[in-house]
Amino acid sequence: MNFLSDWSTWFPTLLDGLSLSLQITAISLIAGLPIGLLLALMASSRLQVVRVTSVALVEIGRGAPTLVVLQLFYFGLPSAGITLSSFVAACVALALTTAAYTSEILRAGLQAVPSGETEACQTLGVSPLDTLRFVILPQGLRIALPALMGFAIIIFQATSLCFTIAVPELLSQAYSIGSSTFNYLSVLALAGLMYAVITIPASWLVGGMEKKMSRHLAHVH
Amino acid sequence: MAVSTLPKQMVSLRGVSKSYGDKVVFRSVDLDVAAGEVTAMIGPSGAGKSTLLRCINMLEHPDAGEITIGGKTIAAGKSTSLKEIEALRRKAGMVFQHFNLFPHMSVLQNVSFAQQRVLKRSKAEADKRSRALLDRVGLADFADSYPARCSGGQQQRIAIARALAMDPEVMLFDEPTSALDPEVGLEVLAVMKELAKEGMTMIVVTHEMAFARDVSDRLVVMADGAIIEQGDPHKIMSDPEHPRTKLFLRAVVGR
Amino acid sequence: MEHLQAVILGVPLTLLITFSSLLIGAVGGVPLVLGLRSRQIVLQVICRTLVDLLRGIPAVVWLFVIYFGVSIGAFQFEATTAAIVGLGLVSAAYMAEIYRGGISAVHSGQWEAGSALGVGRWATFSRIIGPQAFRVSVPSMTSYGISLIKDSSLASTIGVTEIVFLTTQDARSNAGGLTVYIIAALVYLALSIPLALLARRVDSVLRKKVSR
Numbered sequence: 001m002n003f004l005s006d007w008s009t010w011f012p013t014l015l016d017g018l019s020l021s022l023q024i025t026a027i028s029l030i031a032g033l034p035i036g037l038l039l040a041l042m043a044s045s046r047l048q049v050v051r052v053t054s055v056a057l058v059e060i061g062r063g064a065p066t067l068v069v070l071q072l073f074y075f076g077l078p079s080a081g082i083t084l085s086s087f088v089a090a091c092v093a094l095a096l097t098t099a100a101y102t103s104e105i106l107r108a109g110l111q112a113v114p115s116g117e118t119e120a121c122q123t124l125g126v127s128p129l130d131t132l133r134f135v136i137l138p139q140g141l142r143i144a145l146p147a148l149m150g151f152a153i154i155i156f157q158a159t160s161l162c163f164t165i166a167v168p169e170l171l172s173q174a175y176s177i178g179s180s181t182f183n184y185l186s187v188l189a190l191a192g193l194m195y196a197v198i199t200i201p202a203s204w205l206v207g208g209m210e211k212k213m214s215r216h217l218a219h220v221h
Numbered sequence: 222m223a224v225s226t227l228p229k230q231m232v233s234l235r236g237v238s239k240s241y242g243d244k245v246v247f248r249s250v251d252l253d254v255a256a257g258e259v260t261a262m263i264g265p266s267g268a269g270k271s272t273l274l275r276c277i278n279m280l281e282h283p284d285a286g287e288i289t290i291g292g293k294t295i296a297a298g299k300s301t302s303l304k305e306i307e308a309l310r311r312k313a314g315m316v317f318q319h320f321n322l323f324p325h326m327s328v329l330q331n332v333s334f335a336q337q338r339v340l341k342r343s344k345a346e347a348d349k350r351s352r353a354l355l356d357r358v359g360l361a362d363f364a365d366s367y368p369a370r371c372s373g374g375q376q377q378r379i380a381i382a383r384a385l386a387m388d389p390e391v392m393l394f395d396e397p398t399s400a401l402d403p404e405v406g407l408e409v410l411a412v413m414k415e416l417a418k419e420g421m422t423m424i425v426v427t428h429e430m431a432f433a434r435d436v437s438d439r440l441v442v443m444a445d446g447a448i449i450e451q452g453d454p455h456k457i458m459s460d461p462e463h464p465r466t467k468l469f470l471r472a473v474v475g476r
Numbered sequence: 477m478e479h480l481q482a483v484i485l486g487v488p489l490t491l492l493i494t495f496s497s498l499l500i501g502a503v504g505g506v507p508l509v510l511g512l513r514s515r516q517i518v519l520q521v522i523c524r525t526l527v528d529l530l531r532g533i534p535a536v537v538w539l540f541v542i543y544f545g546v547s548i549g550a551f552q553f554e555a556t557t558a559a560i561v562g563l564g565l566v567s568a569a570y571m572a573e574i575y576r577g578g579i580s581a582v583h584s585g586q587w588e589a590g591s592a593l594g595v596g597r598w599a600t601f602s603r604i605i606g607p608q609a610f611r612v613s614v615p616s617m618t619s620y621g622i623s624l625i626k627d628s629s630l631a632s633t634i635g636v637t638e639i640v641f642l643t644t645q646d647a648r649s650n651a652g653g654l655t656v657y658i659i660a661a662l663v664y665l666a667l668s669i670p671l672a673l674l675a676r677r678v679d680s681v682l683r684k685k686v687s688r
Contacts, residue, residue, distance in 0.1 A: 021271045062424055063668060064661035065626035067633075067640050073659035075644065079653025116321035118378075124387055135336065160534040164633060171537060178544060185545030190560065192533040199532040207323050214297035215261035 003186050010177050010187055014199060017173035018194055020087075021159040024169065027091045028155055032098025033148075039103035041132075054103070056148045061100025066158050074165035090162040094155055096163055109144025110136055146209040153202050157195065172195060230257040230289070231391050232277060237286030237297070244271045247446040248284070254391070254439075259423045261437035261454065263430070265469055268443040270426040274395050277424065278313040279306045291390040297436075311339075314384030318396040320376045322368040322383070328355065329364040332383045340387065341365045354382040358412050374405035378412050391422040398429055399426055409438075430474055434458050442466045479656040484662055488548040488640035489556065490667070493628040493638060494646060498621050508572035513579065523572075529570035536630045538562040543634040543681065554583025559631035570620055578613035579605060586673045611682050618675030621667050629664075 042054035061069075074089040084092065113136050119133040163172030173192035178184035232254040239246045254260050262270045275281040277288060283297040284418050289313045295301055323331050332351035336342045342350070355361050358378040360371075368376050377397055382442040384392060394413065398406035410429060417423060425443045427433055433440055433454055440454035442463070450463045458474070511523030530538070537602040543558035553561065570639060582605050590600030632641035 060661065060665070063626075063665040065629040065640065065664060067629045068643065068657055068660050068664070071640075071644060071647070072654065073662075075647050075655040076657040079655075089382045114321070116317060118324070120315075120317065120383075120653075121335075122322035123278055123310055123313070124281060124383070125311045126335050127307075127338075127446055128303075130338050134338070138324075142325065152411075153304055157534040159537050161630075161633075171534070171540070174537075175540065185541065188537060188541045188545050192529075192537045195534055195537065196529055196532040200528045202248065203528075203532065 006181075006183065006186055007190050010174075012104055013173050013177065014187075014191055014194060017168060017170035017191075020163075021069060021115040021156065021168065021169040022198075024087070024090050024094060024159045024162060024167070025152065025156040028094035028098045029152055031091065033102055035040070035099035036102030037063055037106055040106040041105065041184060044106050044110070058100045058103050061096060062104070066093070066097055067161055067164060069097055069163055086162070086166045089165055090159070090167045094158060094162075097158070098151070101154075102148060105147045105151060106140065107142050109142075109147070110140035112143045113139045136168060143213065146213055149202070149206045149209065153199050153206070158194070159197065164181050229256045230254070231258070232424065233289045234273075234277070234324035235287040235289075237276055237280060237283045237288065239269070239276060239283050240255070243342050245446050249445070250399055250448055251299070252441065252448065254287065254422060254424060256390075256422055257420045258439060259336070259417045259421075259425065259437045260439045260441055261433035261439045262424065262426045262443060263428070263433055264449075264474075268474050269446050270443050273443070274393050274424060274426050277393060278310045278315055282313075283367060290474075305475070311387065312390045313393055314387055314389030315393045316377070316380050316384055316395065318399050320373070320380045320400075322376055322380055323453065324368050326367075327364070328360065328366055328368065328379050331368065331379055332386050335383070336386050350386055352386050355379070357385075357415075358382050359408070372406045373401045374419075377401065377409045381409075385416075394417065394425040394427070396421065396426050398427070412454060428473070430458070430470075442469070444469065447472070479646055480659050480663075482658050483639055483643050483656065486637060486642040487663065487667070489631075489636060489638040490628050493556065493559050493563065493631050493636070494621070494625050497563035497567050497628070498624055499559070500564025501571045501620075502617070503562065504568030505571025505575055508568055509575040509579070512572060514578055522618065527569040527572050530566050531573070531666075535563060535627060536633055538566055538636055539630055552557065555634045555636045555673045556631070558634060559636050560630070563627060563630070567620070567624065568667065570615065574613050574616045574620065575609065578609035578611075581609045581612045614682055615675070615679055618671070622671050622675070625667050625671065626664060 033215050039054045039058055043049050043058070045051050045054070069095045070090060073084060073093040074086055076090070077084060113158040118131055121135055149152070159169055161172065162169050163175060166172070170191055174187045177187045181187070230253050232252070232423040234250055234252040236251065238248050238250070239287055240248075243263045243417075250273060252260075262274070266268055267315055272452055274282055277284045277290070279288070279295065285297050287294055287296045288309070289295075290309055294310060295305060311462070323334065325472050326334060329348060330349050332354060333344070333438050336347035336350060337344060338346075352361065352364060358381055360382070363371060363375065368379065371379065379391075381397075391431060397413070398409050401409065406429070412430050413423070413425070413432070417436050425432070425437065435454075437454050439451060440457050441451040442449050442457065442461075442465075443467045444463075450457060450461065450466050457466065458470065508523055510526060511519050512527065513519050514523070539559055539562040542553055542562045543555060544559075546553060570671065586604055586608065590604050591597075595604070599659060623650070628638060629640040631638050639660055643656055646656045
């Protein structure tokens with residue numbers, strides 16, 4: 001059980017890395033979701049310019065590999081005179097990725113609210129803004145919640161790419177231990193398990209929510 | 222048919238037409254509904270009944286014609302502001318086939334929501350009115366439940382209370398019992414009968430022939446995009462003039 | 477322009493990694509999904525654990541494990557092979573889930589019809605359920621394939637000279653700066669669009685053949 005003593009030596013360092021991974025995940029989601037919602041609302045605007053802008057931003061954000069986006073903000077921006085710390089660059093890049101992906105999820109959620117809900121509001125004389133705020137958004141967000149949770153898992157996994165821009169998150173801690181001890185397999189296994197301990201239960205939760213949601217929707221509509 | 226301009230007309234349609242692309246739903250329809258009158262609209266599916274009803278409160282925008290509710294007129298074709306449309310809608314309450322309740326709000330909130338946001342009633346005021354209306358439709362005990370916990374018949378009665386809460390001058394019913402089991406539909410029809418007795422102006426698109434015959438003051442038969450016959454329900458049901466009406470009645474009553 | 481040249485040299489390796497790991501995934505997903513649906517609990521648990529771990533641990537960690545971690549005697553994976561094996565394994569797990577979704581989307585009446593006609597469980601699966609499930613799975617498979625083009629960029633982290641590797645190199649040595657990254661993003665877009673169009677084509681052909 002030699003590896004167990006190795007693991008207990010490395011664990012605190014890796015835990016620091018994991019905590020950084022989780023921080024980046026949280027910041028990306030908190031900053032990215034409102035932008036995603038804005039893009040989703042823009043996508044159903046009456047003005048074509050607004051719609052096209054939204055679609056273009058979303059498609060570029062989803063079309064480029066996350067690695068490219070990360071490196072663009074860290075290595076590319078200085079040539080335009082903007083230098084970000086690796087942590088800030090990571091948060092900005094992943095927040096924008098979050099915005100692009102969640103805008104599609106949110107748009108689908110808002111569209112899944114039956115049109116009868118809007119019609120009911122119209123006949124009651126409720127203004128379009130109030131309809132959105134009190135009737136469509138609460139229901140659309142609830143419908144989108146499992147998919148948003150699923151995306152949160154993906155963005156948490158994507159934080160592992162931040163080691164390429166020198167953010168000392170979980171994978172880079174594991175890698176640096178590996179390169180000093182040459183015991184790559186053991187330390188990477190531990191790091192992998194630490195990712196899995198979070199993502200696997202989270203995906204069970206998402207699966208459960210999806211089931212509950214489909215039952216709920218079937219019952220109401 | 223003589224054009225009536227008596228002030229007691231609650232709803233009048235003049236030359237209202239609607240088509241989707243090439244498909245004409247109905248062409249140049251005139252209809253007058255007096256205050257306190259209950260009008261039932263029947264006819265084969267695809268005749269345009271629901272679309273006509275939805276044109277009355279501008280859920281569908283007619284291509285031509287004029288719509289007047291309680292003295293407020295909107296003419297199709299001219300650009301109309303949302304404000305004007307909202308003013309027209311304010312006068313009409315609507316009940317849908319699929320209820321369209323707000324599933325994320327409690328029953329009480331469903332009825333109070335628009336009162337607070339649109340009529341600017343205080344929460345206490347709105348809730349008081351909502352509870353009175355829920356009591357009237359027999360659902361006082363359900364105020365704090367959620368719609369998903371209620372049966373279809375209960376949901377439809379909540380929807381009626383929600384529409385009544387806005388103090389409409391006319392109530393529009395779009396096949397209110399079509400999504401319900403026949404027995405459950407009866408509780409909804411009972412509420413509607415009660416409402417009719419109290420003098421509410423009502424336009425009801427329905428397949429319930431007994432309701433059309435016994436409760437409505439006037440029967441309107443629509444087929445192939447036009448009103449083909451209207452008048453006393455008993456007379457039309459027992460002795461229809463139009464061959465299309467005969468065909469339709471034989472199909473629904475004779476089974 | 478010289479930036480575009482630098483980036484575009486990576487396209488062949490990007491495509492090689494994408495298609496090879498997609499193929500491994502599409503084939504490897506079959507035994508995994510059979511295991512997931514097996515009646516033998518042990519097999520089921522093993523496959524479930526495998527699929528959950530492959531999907532739950534970031535793909536880049538798997539690449540590191542295979543590239544840095546695996547050494548059998550003097551043998552070590554060469555970088556491109558490691559990338560293909562790693563992404564192939566992860567793809568197999570995702571494909572297994574896609575197949576599973578496809579199988580459960582086939583109406584249970586089809587199983588009942590199979591057994592009512594006296595067709596065995598395996599024959600029902602391979603001749604009746606399988607083809608329909610495959611048809612349902614195609615859209616998810618193609619969209620996974622498109623996302624795999626982007627995921628193949630992970631190979632750059634272990635030194636495979638595909639698009640992102642060359643991009644970074646160019647950015648550092650030739651002061652490509654912002655431009656070269658934007659070019660790289662556009663190249664990825666240009667690679668995904670034909671695949672997306674092809675996917676739509678395949679889907680509509682299949683839809684006509686097996687109309688559900």
